[in-house]
Amino acid sequence: MSGIRYIAIEGVIGAGKTSLAQKLSERLSANLILEEFEENPFLEKFYEDRKRYAFQTQMFFLINRYKQQQLLNQQELFSKYIVSDYIFEKDKIFAYLNLSGEELKLYENLFPLLERDIPKPDLVIFLQSSIDRLVTNVKQRARKIEHNLTRGYLTELSEAYNNFFFKYNNTPLLIVNTTDIDFVNCEEDFTELYTQIFREDRGFIEYFNPEVKT
Numbered sequence: 105m106s107g108i109r110y111i112a113i114e115g116v117i118g119a120g121k122t123s124l125a126q127k128l129s130e131r132l133s134a135n136l137i138l139e140e141f142e143e144n145p146f147l148e149k150f151y152e153d154r155k156r157y158a159f160q161t162q163m164f165f166l167i168n169r170y171k172q173q174q175l176l177n178q179q180e181l182f183s184k185y186i187v188s189d190y191i192f193e194k195d196k197i198f199a200y201l202n203l204s205g206e207e208l209k210l211y212e213n214l215f216p217l218l219e220r221d222i223p224k225p226d227l228v229i230f231l232q233s234s235i236d237r238l239v240t241n242v243k244q245r246a247r248k249i250e251h252n253l254t255r256g257y258l259t260e261l262s263e264a265y266n267n268f269f270f271k272y273n274n275t276p277l278l279i280v281n282t283t284d285i286d287f288v289n290c291e292e293d294f295t296e297l298y299t300q301i302f303r304e305d306r307g308f309i310e311y312f313n314p315e316v317k318t
Contacts, residue, residue: 108226108302110176110186114194114269115231115282116262117253118241123288124231124297125189131298134185137176140168142249151252158202162211166195170218192222193274194265201264227276229301230269234283235259278306281313 111128113121122138129136141147144164150157173192199211233241238258242250269279278301287294293314300312 109184110188110223110225111227111229111301112188112191112225113229113231114191114265116233116238116258116265117250118238118245118258119231119233120241120282120288121189121231124229125187127287127294128298128301129185129187132185132187134187135183137172137186137188139188139190140172141165143168148249148252151250151254151257154202154257159207162195162199162203165198166211166215166218169195170222173222176223188225191225191228192219194268197261197264197268201260224275227278227301228272230265230272230277230279231282232266232279233262233281235262237283238262273309276306277309279309279311281311285314 111134113125113128115121125136125138128134144161146157146161146164150161169190169192176186196215199208199215203211235255235258239255242253242258269277280297280300285293285297287297296314297312300306
């Protein structure tokens with residue numbers, strides 16, 4: 105399948121990263137790596153007061169993601185496929201959005217030291233979506249930890265993600281417009297996306313905009 109063994113999925117909160125990762129891992133019988141956001145004791149407070157809790161939240165995620173990614177080097181020996189619902193580099197999106205001053209300088213000194221040991225995916229899938237769809241998805245899943253997550257923050261985050269992946273060229277990249285598809289509940293949508301992921305003739309960077317079904 106195009107030499108792809110390690111797939112990482114990215115997107116703004118509510119884009120469907122984890123759902124797609126779970127469905128892909130089931131189809132491929134892959135080892136599934138999920139971001140442990142619920143382990144972060146500062147996240148809920150961060151959504152209440154971003155400025156006050158940004159640094160603690162960021163550093164917890166950075167160290168936790170690093171430790172989790174280190175396990176990938178061992179797991180690659182035993183798994184034919186690995187599917188993750190994040191890439192380590194995305195940590196910088198949140199850092200530059202939420203940190204400033206001395207805290208950002210400290211982060212910038214630390215991140216490169218950790219990044220050196222992180223294995224790169226064979227393919228990154230970036231799930232794009234409209235803000236309305238993101239808001240709807242977040243409301244529907246009704247996680248207590250996201251109760252104070254605002255539309256304004258989702259908008260800022262979406263812009264930051266788009267800017268990050270506009271410049272991204274570290275690995276093969278598939279950008280998917282997910283606004284009008286439902287790969288979770290519609291098997292046809294999932295199969296169409298799956299086919300795009302494993303296309304033999306897919307270029308290094310591609311954009312997949314599924315046709316809206318009427």
